[in-house]
Amino acid sequence: MSQKEIHKKVVILGSGPAGLTAAIYAARAQLDPLVVDGPQPGGQLTITTDVENYPGFADGIMGPALMEEFRGQAERFGTEIIQTWIDSVDLSERPFTLYGKENQDTEEISTIIKADTLIISTGASAKWLGIPGEDPVPNGLGGNGVSACATCDGFFFRDVPVVVIGGGDTAMEEATFLTRFASKVTIIHRRDEFRASAIMQERALKNPKIEVLWNTEVKEILGTQEKGVTAVKIFNNETGEESEMATSGVFVAIGHQPNTQLFEDWLEMDDVGYIRTEGSSMKTNIEGVFASGDAQDSYYRQAVTAAGTGCMAAIDAERFLAENESEESADAASGEG
Numbered sequence: 001m002s003q004k005e006i007h008k009k010v011v012i013l014g015s016g017p018a019g020l021t022a023a024i025y026a027a028r029a030q031l032d033p034l035v036v037d038g039p040q041p042g043g044q045l046t047i048t049t050d051v052e053n054y055p056g057f058a059d060g061i062m063g064p065a066l067m068e069e070f071r072g073q074a075e076r077f078g079t080e081i082i083q084t085w086i087d088s089v090d091l092s093e094r095p096f097t098l099y100g101k102e103n104q105d106t107e108e109i110s111t112i113i114k115a116d117t118l119i120i121s122t123g124a125s126a127k128w129l130g131i132p133g134e135d136p137v138p139n140g141l142g143g144n145g146v147s148a149c150a151t152c153d154g155f156f157f158r159d160v161p162v163v164v165i166g167g168g169d170t171a172m173e174e175a176t177f178l179t180r181f182a183s184k185v186t187i188i189h190r191r192d193e194f195r196a197s198a199i200m201q202e203r204a205l206k207n208p209k210i211e212v213l214w215n216t217e218v219k220e221i222l223g224t225q226e227k228g229v230t231a232v233k234i235f236n237n238e239t240g241e242e243s244e245m246a247t248s249g250v251f252v253a254i255g256h257q258p259n260t261q262l263f264e265d266w267l268e269m270d271d272v273g274y275i276r277t278e279g280s281s282m283k284t285n286i287e288g289v290f291a292s293g294d295a296q297d298s299y300y301r302q303a304v305t306a307a308g309t310g311c312m313a314a315i316d317a318e319r320f321l322a323e324n325e326s327e328e329s330a331d332a333a334s335g336e337g
């Protein structure tokens with residue numbers, strides 16, 4: 001297979017709110033950006049339902065529809081979007097080099113991308129509990145009754161009981177959404193209070209189909225490949241009591257992990273893996289590399305803040321390129337003289 005080589009002034013990894021906003025700004029600045037779609041094009045909003053807190057949509061908008069708008073706007077100004085699995089990167093010199101494959105499982109490098117500047121907007125992915133039964137099929141029941149996405153899989157749990165694990169906004173949102181299908185939704189939380197926002201807690205707690213098991217940890221997911229999930233083994237950390245609870249579905253909603261493993265050897269990160277940026281800018285420790293959205297923000301993690309930091313990263317990249325181009329032409333001019 002022939003290898004494709006692309007050289008761009010601005011390369012953006014990830015097509016969630018951060019990446020596509022960076023693309024809109026870079027494209028309008030005539031920088032002809034390239035966006036590389038990750039394994040989940042459009043990012044986390046494509047697996048959510050109503051988004052009620054994105055400004056400009058008084059009646060709310062569905063997550064996937066919002067991301068279609070972002071994408072259309074980025075493309076309207078000339079953004080090129082490609083799909084390739086980035087296998088490794090070399091950030092030792094500019095232009096930076098990114099090695100892309102057709103998919104995760106192949107060995108062969110099919111695309112080499114050279115980037116004068118790089119904006120990392122690779123977002124974050126759902127975290128898992130690491131308990132028996134949770135692994136994907138065939139080793140466990142993942143995808144066969146265990147899920148981290150109610151929007152994707154809720155439909156399969158009509159008129160049966162399900163559990164949602166977690167106590168943040170994601171857990172509240174998943175639980176509330178699942179009441180459309182399931183006969184009963186039990187939120188299992190390890191403490192005696194939620195960390196979710198007041199409004200989302202209230203909505204979940206008011207729902208007659210939702211019950212909460214406080215101070216409870218799920219130790220194992222039980223079932224068979226034929227029947228799917230049949231029960232969870234639970235442990236009450238106040239009383240020390242262990243028991244089994246029948247259920248047909250388990251939705252894990254315990255937060256997210258930034259998708260930054262590719263950059264571990266190059267960029268400064270915090271203990272969890274969020275990329276560190278400098279002061280109020282989106283600059284990383286490597287000149288010409290910028291980070292935005294959930295890959296660098298462990299605190300706000302909202303679509304609108306991701307979009308905001310995407311805009312900042314594009315402006316930072318634009319200024320970096322302008323400064324470097326004028327330095328390069330000054331060097332060339334002094335060389336001539």
Ligand code: NDP
Nearest residue numbers: 166167168169170171173190191195253254255256300301
């Ligand atoms: P959070 O980190 O806020 O919450 C994670 C929850 O999972 C916590 O309750 C935590 O328990 C629990 N948890 C973590 N690890 C484990 C474990 N190993 N076993 C059992 N329980 C565990 O993550 P979210 O994804 O809920 O939210 C992230 C951000 O996204 C927040 O800022 C949130 O506001 C935002 N968000 C907004 C939405 C909206 O506005 N529509 C929707 C979804 C998210 P504990 O409390 O004990 O630490």
